[in-house]
Amino acid sequence: MLLAIDTSAGTSVATLWSASSSAGDSEGGAAAGGGSAEASSTNPMAHAEVIGELIAEVLGASGLDASAVTGVVAGVGPGPFTGLRVGLAAASAFALGRQVALLPVVSHDAIALAALDEASGPLLVVTDARRKELYWSIYSGLNAHGLPERVAGPSLSKPDDLPPEWNGTPVTRWDAAEVSAGLLARIAQRMLDAGLEFEPFEPLYLRSPDVTMPGAVKRVNS
Numbered sequence: 001m002l003l004a005i006d007t008s009a010g011t012s013v014a015t016l017w018s019a020s021s022s023a024g025d026s027e028g029g030a031a032a033g034g035g036s037a038e039a040s041s042t043n044p045m046a047h048a049e050v051i052g053e054l055i056a057e058v059l060g061a062s063g064l065d066a067s068a069v070t071g072v073v074a075g076v077g078p079g080p081f082t083g084l085r086v087g088l089a090a091a092s093a094f095a096l097g098r099q100v101a102l103l104p105v106v107s108h109d110a111i112a113l114a115a116l117d118e119a120s121g122p123l124l125v126v127t128d129a130r131r132k133e134l135y136w137s138i139y140s141g142l143n144a145h146g147l148p149e150r151v152a153g154p155s156l157s158k159p160d161d162l163p164p165e166w167n168g169t170p171v172t173r174w175d176a177a178e179v180s181a182g183l184l185a186r187i188a189q190r191m192l193d194a195g196l197e198f199e200p201f202e203p204l205y206l207r208s209p210d211v212t213m214p215g216a217v218k219r220v221n222s
Contacts, residue, residue: 006075007087
């Protein structure tokens with residue numbers, strides 16, 4: 001069973017388990033046939049307050065306990081510093097505590113996976129970076145493994161500087177306000193099934209945090 005966590009926009013947590021997952025104390029329950037569960041909060045300021053409850057909720061919905069988790073999928077952004085690091089810390093701590101693999105996935109990939117069911121490439125995925133800036137990535141389509149093929153980004157730009165085309169072809173713009181942890185888990189599972197390597201566990205803040213350390217104290221002459 002995979003546990004997926006993303007806090008690049010709101011907070012989203014999901015589980016994805018196979019029919020072979022051990023049901024533990026659930027006596028069959030939801031786990032018996034395999035499936036998925038997802039819970040989320042769109043509040044962009046309450047990541048730390050809700051993430052524990054959401055993890056408990058999706059584990060309960062799966063009919064499995066924490067011991068059944070075999071990998072933790074971490075949405076690495078792009079996202080604002082304060083919110084994104086909450087999810088990354090939670091994913092890292094859970095993986096370390098359970099001694100299971102930590103599986104980093106770019107958050108925009110989950111948006112692209114859903115969007116490419118409705119739109120063809122090249123696709124421009126756009127999310128809010130605050131400070132009147134936008135995060136963006138470009139995807140050419142789905143590859144042979146059913147994974148979004150990212151050809152540019154993630155990057156940070158002013159709204160007027162977004163790329164209008166890719167290799168001479170106009171892009172289809174796809175704005176998103178949230179990221180599905182459930183889709184992150186599906187991407188990770190497809191990568192595992194295909195034997196593909198995951199990208200390094202590196203937060204994609206793409207800029208310095210809003211809060212900076214103060215400089216040296218100025219000397220005041222009396």
